[in-house]
Every structure is written in C-alpha cells, then in structure tokens.
Amino acid sequence: MIRTPLRPLARILHARSKGxxxxxxxxxxxxxxxxxxxxxxxxxxxxxxxxxxxxxLASFIAVGGRMAFLAFNDPVETSVGFTGSGIISQRxxxxxxxxxxxxxxxxxxxxxxQQRDMIDPETAAKRLAEIIPAIDEKExxxxxxxxxxxxxxxxxxSPEQKQLIHEIGEPGLKLGPREFRVYPNGRLAGHVLGxxxxxxxxxxxxEVVGVAGVEKKFDGRLRDPVHGHEALELSIDLAVQTVxxxxxxxxxxxxxxxxxxxxxxxxxxxxxxxxxSLPDFDPNDRKTQPQENADAxxxxxxxxxxxxxxGSTFKPITMVQALDLxxxxxxxxxxxxxxxxxxxxxxxxxxxxxxxLTATEIMVKSSNIGTARISQMIGQKRHRDFLKALxxxxxxxxxxxxxxxxxxxxxxxxxxxxxxxxxxxxxxxxTPMHLASAYATIANGGFLVKPTLLKQNREIRGExxxxxxxxxxxxxxxxxxxxxxxxxxxxxxGYAVAGKTGTADKPKKNARGYYKDKVIATFAxxxxxDSPQYVLVVTLDEAEDNSTPEPKRTxxxxxxxxxxxxxxxxxxxxxxRPDFKTS
Amino acid sequence: MRNLFFLSLFILVLGLAHxxxxxxxxxxxxxxxxxxxxxxxxxxxxxxxxxxxxxxYLNRPERLKALISMTHKNPGLYPLIAESYGEIKDVPFHKGxxxxxxxxxxxxxxxxx
Numbered sequence: 001m002i003r004t005p006l007r008p009l010a011r012i013l014h015a016r017s018k019g020x021x022x023x024x025x026x027x028x029x030x031x032x033x034x035x036x037x038x039x040x041x042x043x044x045x046x047x048x049x050x051x052x053x054x055x056x057l058a059s060f061i062a063v064g065g066r067m068a069f070l071a072f073n074d075p076v077e078t079s080v081g082f083t084g085s086g087i088i089s090q091r092x093x094x095x096x097x098x099x100x101x102x103x104x105x106x107x108x109x110x111x112x113x114q115q116r117d118m119i120d121p122e123t124a125a126k127r128l129a130e131i132i133p134a135i136d137e138k139e140x141x142x143x144x145x146x147x148x149x150x151x152x153x154x155x156x157x158s159p160e161q162k163q164l165i166h167e168i169g170e171p172g173l174k175l176g177p178r179e180f181r182v183y184p185n186g187r188l189a190g191h192v193l194g195x196x197x198x199x200x201x202x203x204x205x206x207e208v209v210g211v212a213g214v215e216k217k218f219d220g221r222l223r224d225p226v227h228g229h230e231a232l233e234l235s236i237d238l239a240v241q242t243v244x245x246x247x248x249x250x251x252x253x254x255x256x257x258x259x260x261x262x263x264x265x266x267x268x269x270x271x272x273x274x275x276x277s278l279p280d281f282d283p284n285d286r287k288t289q290p291q292e293n294a295d296a297x298x299x300x301x302x303x304x305x306x307x308x309x310x311g312s313t314f315k316p317i318t319m320v321q322a323l324d325l326x327x328x329x330x331x332x333x334x335x336x337x338x339x340x341x342x343x344x345x346x347x348x349x350x351x352x353x354x355x356x357l358t359a360t361e362i363m364v365k366s367s368n369i370g371t372a373r374i375s376q377m378i379g380q381k382r383h384r385d386f387l388k389a390l391x392x393x394x395x396x397x398x399x400x401x402x403x404x405x406x407x408x409x410x411x412x413x414x415x416x417x418x419x420x421x422x423x424x425x426x427x428x429x430x431t432p433m434h435l436a437s438a439y440a441t442i443a444n445g446g447f448l449v450k451p452t453l454l455k456q457n458r459e460i461r462g463e464x465x466x467x468x469x470x471x472x473x474x475x476x477x478x479x480x481x482x483x484x485x486x487x488x489x490x491x492x493x494g495y496a497v498a499g500k501t502g503t504a505d506k507p508k509k510n511a512r513g514y515y516k517d518k519v520i521a522t523f524a525x526x527x528x529x530d531s532p533q534y535v536l537v538v539t540l541d542e543a544e545d546n547s548t549p550e551p552k553r554t555x556x557x558x559x560x561x562x563x564x565x566x567x568x569x570x571x572x573x574x575x576x577r578p579d580f581k582t583s
Numbered sequence: 584m585r586n587l588f589f590l591s592l593f594i595l596v597l598g599l600a601h602x603x604x605x606x607x608x609x610x611x612x613x614x615x616x617x618x619x620x621x622x623x624x625x626x627x628x629x630x631x632x633x634x635x636x637x638x639x640y641l642n643r644p645e646r647l648k649a650l651i652s653m654t655h656k657n658p659g660l661y662p663l664i665a666e667s668y669g670e671i672k673d674v675p676f677h678k679g680x681x682x683x684x685x686x687x688x689x690x691x692x693x694x695x696x
Contacts, residue, residue: 093635100639100642101635101636101638101639104632104635104636104639105632106632106633106636107629107633182636182640184636184639184640184643185639185643185644185645186643186645188643188644188645238644239644242644242645242648246648492665493665494665494666494668495665568664568665569662569664571665572663572664572665572667572668573663577668578665578666578668580665
C-alpha cells in the first residue's frame with residue numbers, strides 16, 4: 001500500500017514560494033488520514049456488534065422457543081430406565097360391540113434347556129415326561145445329550161407345570177416369561193377372530209402375531225404401542241353370536257348337513273352382528289392340518305372364503321333391477337308357457353306353473369323361466385353392470401385376512417345364456433357375504449351396503465344404486481314369497497320376514513356336471529319386512545329333511561324353517577318389538 | 584468494601600452449591616419413587632388383566648348356559664322370546680293400599696279417570 005506522504009514536496013515548495021505556512025498542508029493531510037482510520041475502525045466495530053447481537057438473538061430465540069415448547073406441551077413424566085426388550089410384548093384386547101372381552105393376553109412361561117448347565121439329563125427327561133404327557137422320555141434324553149446346545153421344550157406352561165418343573169431342580173431347564181393370547185369364549189366367533197402364533201421367540205419374551213381373521217388383518221394396529229390400551233371393538237354381539245351358533249349347530253344336526261353357515265347383518269351400517277361357519281375351531285388351539293379339500297377344514301370360513309352358486313336367492317336381485325329400470329311392475333304378466341331352449345341348454349321350472357305369471361307370482365313360485373325372461377328384458381350389459389355395482393364380481397373388502405380369497409367365479413364372456421342362468425343364481429359363484437350385503441342394499445332403500453366387522457358409531461350411507469320404490473316393491477314380493485308359499489315354512493310369530501329360498505345342485509369335484517342328490521340350500525331374508533333392520537343368510541350344505549320316506553332337500557324344507565327358528569329367537573334379543581298384527 | 588463483596592459472593596456460591604446438591608438428591612428420590620409407582624401400576628394392570636380374563640372366562644356364554652340349565656327353575660331365567668314383550672297396560676296394577684297414586688281409581692284397575 002502506498003501511503004500518501006504527509007508533506008508532498010511539490011505542494012510544499014509551491015506553498016513556500018507563495019509565502020504560505022507549509023505546516024497547514026501537513027496538518028490537513030493528518031486530519032484526512034485520521035478520518036479515514038476512524039471510518040475503518042468504526043465499520044469494523046459495528047460489524048462486530050452486529051455479529052454479537054445476532055448471536056444473542058439466536059440464543060434468545062432458542063431458549064425462548066424451548067420455553068414456549070415446554071409451556072404449550074402436556075407435561076410428560078420422564079421415562080425412567082428402558083423397559084422391554086427388542087420384542088414388543090403387549091397386544092391390544094379385542095372386545096365385542098358391548099365391550100365384552102373376546103381376546104386378551106395372559107402371562108405364562110416357556111420351557112427351554114441349555115446343555116452346558118445340565119447336571120442330570122436322564123432324571124430331567126424322566127421327570128419331564130411325567131409332568132408333560134406330550135414328551136417322550138427317550139427322545140427328550142437324546143435331545144438333551146445331542147448336538148444342540150439350546151432348545152425349546154414347551155412354549156406355554158400352566159402354573160402347576162411350572163411349579164413341578166421348579167421342583168425337579170435341574171439348572172439346565174430354564175423358564176422364560178412370555179405372553180400368550182387367550183380367547184376366553186373358546187370357539188365362539190373363532191372364524192372372525194382367527195388366531196395367533198408366536199413369531200420371534202426370545203428367552204425373555206416372544207412376539208405374538210395374528211395368523212388369520214381379525215387378528216391378522218389388524219396385526220399392526222393391535223401391536224401398535226400407541227393403541228396398546230385401546231381395545232379393538234368388533235361389530236359382533238356376543239349374546240347374538242352365541243344363540244346363532246347354537247341354533248345353527250342344532251339345525252345342522254337335524255338336517256344332517258355337512259357344513260352350515262349363517263350371517264346376520266345390520267342393513268343400515270353393514271355391521272356383521274353375528275357370523276358362524278360350521279364346523280368351527282377354537283382359536284386358543286388352532287391347528288393347521290393339511291386337508292385334502294380345503295372346504296372340509298374347520299379353519300375354512302365358509303361365509304367369507306366359500307364361493308357357492310346360491311340359486312334362486314338371486315331372483316330378487318334380478319327383479320329389483322327390472323323394477324328399478326321400469327321394465328316391469330309387480331303385476332306385469334310374463335309368458336312362462338314353454339321352457340327356454342338355448343343351444344343344448346334348457347331352462348325349466350321345478351314344476352309346471354301355467355302359461356303366464358305376474359312378476360310377484362314368479363317370485364312366490366320361484367319360476368326360473370319367468371326370471372330368465374325378465375333378465376332378457378334387462379339385457380346382458382346392464383345386468384352385468386348392476387351385479388358389478390353390487391360388488392358381486394369383486395372380492396369382499398371385509399376386515400379379515402381371508403377376504404382376499406373371496407374371489408367370485410363367473411363366466412369371462414357374459415353371454416345371453418349367462419345372463420339368463422345368473423338371473424336365477426346359476427353360473428355365478430359368490431360368497432354368502434356377497435349375498436348378504438346385496439340384500440342389505442335392497443333393505444336399506446337402495447344405498448350400497450359394504451359389510452364390516454368393526455363397530456360403526458354412525459350410520460354410513462353408501463352410494464345409491466337403486467331407487468327406493470323398486471326396493472320397497474321387491475321387499476313386498478319377498479314378503480309374499482314367505483307368507484304365500486304353500487307351507488309357510490319361514491313364517492315367524494310376531495315378526496314379518498321377507499326372504500327367498502335358493503336350492504342349487506352341488507357341482508361335482510374335478511368334473512363337469514352336478515350331483516343329482518346333493519344340494520346347497522340357502523335362505524336369505526330381511527326382517528322386519530315393513531321397516532328392515534337385519535339381514536339373515538343361512539346356508540346348509542347337503543341338508544336333507546328325512547322326516548318323510550322321500551327325503552326333502554329344497555331350501556324351503558331345510559334352510560327356511562331353520563332361519564325362521566333363528567329369527568324367532570334372535571329378533572327379541574336384538575331388541576325388536578314383535579308385531580302380532582302384521583305377521 | 585471490596586473484600587466484603589468477594590466474601591458475600593463466596594457465601595452465595597456456597598449456598599447455591601448446597602442447594603444444587605440437595606436438588607440433585609431430591610430428583611433422584613423422586614425418580615426412584617416414580618419408578619416404583621410405575622412398577623406398581625404395571626403390576627396392578629397385570630392383575631387387572633388377569634382378573635378381566637378370568638371374569639370373561641367365568642362368564643363365557645357356554646358356562647352361563649350350563650349354570651342356567653342347572654338352576655333355571657329357581658331364578659326363573661328363560662330365553663327371551665317374542666311373547667316376552669308386553670304392553671304397559673298388561674302389567675297388573677297393585678290393588679292394595681301399598682301403592683296409591685293421586686286421583687287413581689283403584690276400582691277401575693288403577694286407570695286414571
């Protein structure tokens with residue numbers, strides 16, 4: 001840096017020659033230099049002050065922010081120490097719609113051995129075999145002295161067994177605490193609950209995970225520590241479920257059926273109040289045995305996993321669409337004089353019903369020809385679209401893990417013949433739950449109902465798929481099909497039931513064609529008919545009424561009277577007031 | 584004066600140190616107490632859970648049904664049926680002097696005029 005000289009020679013000589021004081025120039029230059037220096041140091045100082053105040057401001061904001069954060073947050077007790085190991089041990093309870101316990105956890109101990117601590121493996125094996133019957137003494141001894149350094153012996157011990165094992169006094173036998181899932185009601189609603197198993201096992205805890213049903217579907221929610229103390233509320237009603245299971249069991253015995261199922265659904269919300277599929281199982285002791293055919297397994301939930309041709313129970317669905325489209329009214333006459341021939345197929349009625357019937361009579365007499373004629377009026381595309389809208393062509397969205405297996409079977413190419421046979425429930429296989437929600441949609445005045453297993457605290461209104469008038473008309477028809485049928489098998493004292501029977505021949509396994517003497521009998525109903533509240537679907541597999549020399553297999557003789565018994569018993573329990581005048 | 588100032592500062596530091604020491608021990612004690620309370624809570628929860636499970640097990644519908652079928656004549660427990668529902672007018676009115684509503688006409692079966 002070049003410093004400006006304080007006494008520049010040229011100016012001084014010039015000043016001297018003029019006779020001025022050259023010191024003035026020096027002083028002036030000094031002043032200018034000082035002013036420059038002051039300016040610089042001032043700027044530097046101001047910069048420092050700014051930086052310092054910014055730092056102070058930042059720290060004040062940090063402290064103030066923290067204080068505000070503490071002030072506006074709920075005080076939380078500092079968690080002391082750290083609890084639990086890597087495995088989450090708590091699992092939320094499951095309760096029914098009234099808060100009765102369906103599933104909870106209890107503490108137990110698991111038994112394992114550690115070879116290096118073993119003192120007397122022979123006695124240990126002998127005593128263990130006495131305490132736990134499932135243990136074979138020789139095998140156990142072989143395991144104690146074999147290659148394995150560590151091994152599980154039993155996953156759950158009762159308190160008595162635990163005490164007896166303590167008394168053996170063998171240091172190599174060790175007990176590890178863990179929780180296990182308990183279903184205090186045993187078999188009750190077993191298919192809904194599903195079951196659990198141990199996943200990751202440690203010596204201090206074991207992870208309980210759901211393997212089926214609600215337990216699997218909501219595994220994440222049940223294991224989430226945030227919701228650990230909130231029970232999962234199901235739509236199931238314990239009392240209603242009990243009665244339904246009990247009556248279905250005795251009905252299955254009376255009619256000598258192979259399997260049976262029943263669904264009770266609230267038509268306003270789609271809540272499944274009770275669901276039973278027999279044979280059933282105890283979720284406390286869920287055994288997965290390989291079965292030759294899955295549908296014979298007790299673990300198989302027929303109401304949700306089983307797809308069946310549900311026969312004439314489809315007729316009200318065809319009918320309500322035709323009514324809604326304005327194609328017919330309840331008293332429209334339909335020609336049924338001749339069977340419909342279609343290629344090599346022939347659509348015929350169970351018995352001859354005369355030359356023509358009104359729409360209502362078609363329903364009451366369950367005429368296949370009449371229903372097929374009406375479906376011809378609807379047309380293939382509209383018919384398929386309507387079934388799609390009702391959810392018949394898609395798997396269920398209900399909250400059990402098995403719902404993804406509820407895929408309906410229907411022809412890929414929807415021909416005119418398909419429309420005609422599907423109009424009376426043949427050529428399409430759906431789950432009974434599909435049928436129940438379609439009936440609920442009709443009973444709900446045309447608003448789509450989706451089945452759910454969770455308690456709903458408010459009414460859910462789905463999209464409108466049908467007009468209210470058509471729904472009312474078809475309910476009247478269904479009411480007549482119960483009250484005007486020849487034997488009135490589904491009549492209930494005090495409650496008006498609207499419903500439709502369906503008898504479908506069972507398809508042969510791995511072969512084309514149907515059995516002549518095996519049927520699936522279904523009765524789908526809505527009650528009370530004048531202000532529908534519930535839908536009940538009862539299906540019996542290979543049911544027979546053997547009270548007469550010729551066994552009767554149609555649903556009117558099997559599923560319908562059973563459903564009537566069930567409604568007569570359940571309706572008072574559901575808080576429905578009987579009306580002896582209209583029923 | 585200067586010395587006095589330093590002395591008071593020293594005493595203040597001593598006092599604060601004592602206070603901090605005590606606070607430290609108080610905190611530790613409170614922590615221990617919180618721990619023990621939490622342990623008690625979790626033990627109580629455990630007991631509650633077992634009791635709930637037992638209660639549910641003892642009240643399982645299957646067992647209640649068996650109990651009722653054993654003793655149904657005594658408490659008079661029958662399944663709820665449609666006929667169980669009645670009208671208020673079906674309830675017999677007490678005709679004695681035990682109950683007398685104002686203006687009620689007893690001869691009229693308790694109907695209000």
